[in-house]
Amino acid sequence: MLNRVVLVGRLTRDPELRYTPNGVAVANFTLAVNRTFSNRQGEREADFINCVVWQKQAENVANYLKKGSLAGVDGRIQTRSYDNNEGRRVFITEVVAESVQFLEPRNSGGAGNESFGGPPSSAGNNDFGKQPNRSSGFDDPFANDGKPIDISDDDLPF
Incomplete structure (x- = not known):
């Protein structure tokens, strides 16, 4: 059996960080993921997907x-339920993230930023916030050299 989810989208609000009574960190956030098709009015719709990530x-x-930050999430779908204060059962479906990738530079403006002037703020799961070594002769082919980047929505995989 397989339960695997891969998402790329933008955060709809700042993440909420909490700690369990045992001191384990847990963060919740919602990712807005564009659909690959347009509706009858020609507009692109998005799905708003709840995500949870644990520990470091x-x-x-x-x-x-x-x-507004662009992020990639790799994880699995999980459902759970609880009884609320009114005695009603509430069902929740969310993505439990095993990996979260930061897909734009830390200092970018977030939503609507079309050109990215540097490397992502994460090179992998254990390198959050570290910048790559910019020693001799490294030319970033994706660096913003002041010219607009012309990319059609049809060219993007998401």
């Missing part, structure tokens, strides 16, 4: 991501 990655998400 939860702290990194809370420290480095904010509303």
Whole structure:
């Protein structure tokens, strides 16, 4: 059996960081993920997907991501339920993130930023916030050299 989810989208609000009674960090956030098709009016719709991440990655998400940040999430779908104060059963479906990738520079403006002037703020799961070594002769082919980047929505995989 397989339960795997891969998402790329923008945070709809700042992540909420909490700690369990045992001191384990947990962060919740919602990711807006564009659909690959347009509706009858020609507009693109989005799905708003609740995500949860645990431990050190939860702290990194809370420290480095904010509303509008572009992020990639790799994880699994989980459902749970509880009884609310009114005695009604509430069902929740969310993505439990095993990996969260920061997909734009830390100092970018977030939503609507079309050109990215540097490397992502994360090179992998254990390198959050570190910048790559910029020693002799490294030319970033994706660096913003002041010219607009012309990319059609049809060219993007998400």
